[in-house]
Amino acid sequence: MLNPFPHLTPERHAMQGAAFPPTAPETGEARALTELIRERRLSAVFQPILDCRAHSTMGFEGLIRGPEGHPLHMPDALFGAARRHHLGLELEHACRETVLQAFAELRLPGKLFINASPACLLDPRFKNGETLAFLRRLGLPPSRVVIELTENQQITDFPEIQATLAHFRSLGYQIAIDDLGEGFSNLRMWSEIRPEYVKIDRHFITGIGQDDLKFQFVKAMQDLAETCTAHIIAEGIESAADLQTVRDLGIACGQGYFIARPVPAPATCPRQEVLDVLCSRRVAVFPQAMATSSITTARTLLHYIEPIDPRADNDLVFERFESETQLEVLPVVQEGMPVGLINRHTLIDRFARPFRRELYGKKPCSMFMDPAPLIVDENATVQELGLILSRAARHYLFDGFIVTSAGRYMGVGSGHDLMALITEMQISAARYANPLTQLPGNVPINEHIDRLLKAGVRFAACYADLDNFKPFNDVYGYRRGDDVIQLLGQILVEVADGRLDFVGHIGGDDFLILFQSNDWEVRCARALKLFDERVLPIFTAEDLQRGGLVGENRRGEEVLHPLPALSIGALLADSNQYESHHEIATAAADAKKQAKKQRGSSLFIERRRSHFLPLVGLEALSPALSCPA
Known part of the structure; x- marks a missing residue:
């Protein structure tokens, strides 16, 4: 990525004639850099930019390298030397020609994103038609070139840069701004320049699937982009989880090492691993905001x-x-x-x-x-x-x-x-995250169900509820009751795959797990087994020996209540059967009621409305764990 040069002055913008300023210090590093530029010993590498919606490569970012093994091979060293010796514009000019020529020779499809600092755009050699003539000789129309304006160099004269960009747009070029979120000024750049493309800084993209703060930042940027009809490009996609989250957020384009690294001759089509993520019917589980109070x-x-x-x-x-x-x-x-x-x-x-x-x-x-x-x-x-x-x-x-x-x-x-x-925060926290387990509450649950339905994903909605929980609370007290609820929440999180499965806490002892995992039935069976094992130390020896809790019924009579057990009602769902989270919630609650009719911990699977077979058969389970309708 080309670095800007904040030391450049208006006097240097007017510099014409000689290729290099006579004031450039003649140090060893300066001579080496001057030779690289004069002899065009620079080489271009290209990093593909993925169109997440079309599942294709929409363009390439052109980057530069010095000679292999040379001290100025990597961009940081190359542009650091140019900044120290006041050769920034000269280097950018050489880089621009090198990248354009290599792009044309490779006959790469799509658009070429080429970096330019604000000072470079104001350079007479960029504005006098020299680059346009060079493009004509290469057979490249300006409409295929996106000028990627680096943010690091502060713009102090917005009217001047706006007029310059209007000139380039009139010739057919498009404009992008780079590294949105890295500094404070680029939000103003977005507002003033109105670019066609906005690149989100890699800091906010790498690990976005596990970081709620990054997720919320990027979601806000995406909402803003939709308002002003700009295309977002997410930089720094380094894993399948990053790409899946970016895809599900609706971001148009992506770039990063997971998609492809910069190379001299890049592939023109996305590799299969990338296409598998884009074509996957699974929906990313977005990170959930915790209480912000x-x-x-x-x-x-x-x-x-x-x-x-x-x-x-x-x-x-x-x-x-x-x-x-x-x-x-x-x-x-x-x-x-x-x-x-x-x-x-x-x-x-x-x-x-x-x-x-x-x-x-x-x-x-x-x-x-x-x-x-x-x-x-x-x-x-x-x-x-x-x-x-x-x-x-x-x-x-x-x-x-x-x-x-x-x-x-x-x-x-x-x-x-x-x-x-405080009241507003408590209400919001209760809606978005249960204060006892810190698991997502009703609003995130409903939002995730609707996302699954909208994507046409097949999933299992499993309603988990404790049996005989009220008698346990009456005998052991609410504090031990909270312990059991927290235990259940921990078990459900443990058996779920955090990348695919969404665990929500509806309230009290009611939970909802939205499984995309193929082996969801095995995971439910494991939850039942773990609960029965881990809840035992909570009971007294006497209650365990008698197999129940001694309490009073409504008439004040002493009765023996069974020990608490876990019931899970499972609903196989897709968008062909259900249209909203309201319908899913009602049907899952009905399945849970059927599960509670069985004694002990049990799983009931509602199949009457199912139009597809479960991905893992019931032979993997004990017959007692499932009761087909």
């Missing part, structure tokens, strides 16, 4: 209120409250440091008494302020804030708190906003 801080609740000096008189404070009707508190700050807080109702109540305003109106406001307000740092978490507020005096709930950064005033937060945020 731990990283939500006081800064989120901050509202800036212009503070008042402690030497200001009370009349001025009163006037502020009268003119700013939404103002409930007024922070008192001296030289940037908070020293107090004045409550609207407290001050007005004091002034409402006879002659109080006349007596105290001209006195400093510090006499009526709370000299010990609640002060928190901007990095205090919401949980910490809630705990502090719950332990503080009641008036702090109404007054709120002052937010500081390194002890200096930043703004004010209200107790009302804090309570609203």
Whole structure:
């Protein structure tokens, strides 16, 4: 990838005539680089760019190498030397011709992505028609060339670069921006330049299938690209899991070592391993967001209120409250440091008494302020804030708190906003992740079912539920009940294949596993076996000996309840039978009810609506584990 050269100045843009500036220092490295450029001892390599939708190669990125075995063979060394010796534009010019000529000679199909720094685009040798004439001699139309604008060099004059790119677009070139997400300025580049292609930095793609934060970043970029009709190219695809996640996100194109490495003469068609991933009917299990409350801080609740000096008189404070009707508190700050807080109702109540305003109106406001307000740092978490507020005096709930950064005033937060945020976060957490097991909750479960149906994937929806769990809770208490629920969640995660199977926690002792694994029945059988084994240490010796729990029924009579067991109702599903997660949920719950009719841990498979055979036959299981309808 061509590196930009931030040291280049407008004077160098105007440089014409001599191939090399007379000021280039004559060091050994400089002479070596000059010789490589003058003698065209550079070679091109090409990395295919995959069209994830058409399952074909849509183009190639042209990259450059120095001579094999030379100290300047690799791009980092080559362009590092050019930057040190002010030969950046000369090197880019040589690289451009080398890549274009090799692309034409190899007769590669599709588009050619060729790197260019902003300084290079403004170079007269790029704008004077020399490159266009070179393309004509090679028989390459500009419409097959995508100018890949590197982001590392900061653009300070957007109108100039916009005018330059408009010129290139008028000739037929298309524009791409590189390494989206690597720096802060490239989002502005996207907005200002409106490229046809946007490359997402490899940092956000490599390992995306296991990293929720990367996943959310890329999903946001994809949503933005759809809004402005740009094509996303995901760089850094290094595994089948990366490619599958990129494919299922709907990203148009991909590039990376898993697809193909840069070579002098690349293959023009994707290799079979890549096509297998693209053609797979399996749906990627997206990483799930955990509760975010731990990283939500006081800064989120901050509202800036212009503070008042402690030497200001009370009349001025009163006037502020009268003119700013939404103002409930007024922070008192001296030289940037908070020293107090004045409550609207407290001050007005004091002034409402006879002659109080006349007596105290001209006195400093510090006499009526709370000299010990609640002060928190901007990095205090919401949980910490809630705990502090719950332990503080009641008036702090109404007054709120002052937010500081390194002890200096930043703004004010209200107790009302804090309570609203905590409530909202608790509701959101319950919908997206069960707080007991941290497994995905109802919203992610429903979203994954709908994705499976939309993709036309055959899958098994298995509803897992505990039998006789209420009597166990009554006898052993809710804490041991939570232990059993967590145990079940761990077992289901253990038996599932995290790359293919989705484990969700509906609530209480109800779980749903969406299997894409071929051997899903064997995995269910293993879950039943593991539960029966691992739950035993939780029971007392007496309960194990008698084979049940002694409790009372509704009439107060002593009865013996069976020990808790695991029931799994399995539903074989595809989009030919079901249209939404609502139908899947209802049918899976019905299958679970049938499983619970059997004594002990059991698996019931609903086959009446199945139009396809299970991928692993029941002969692999004990007959007691399945009950065909």
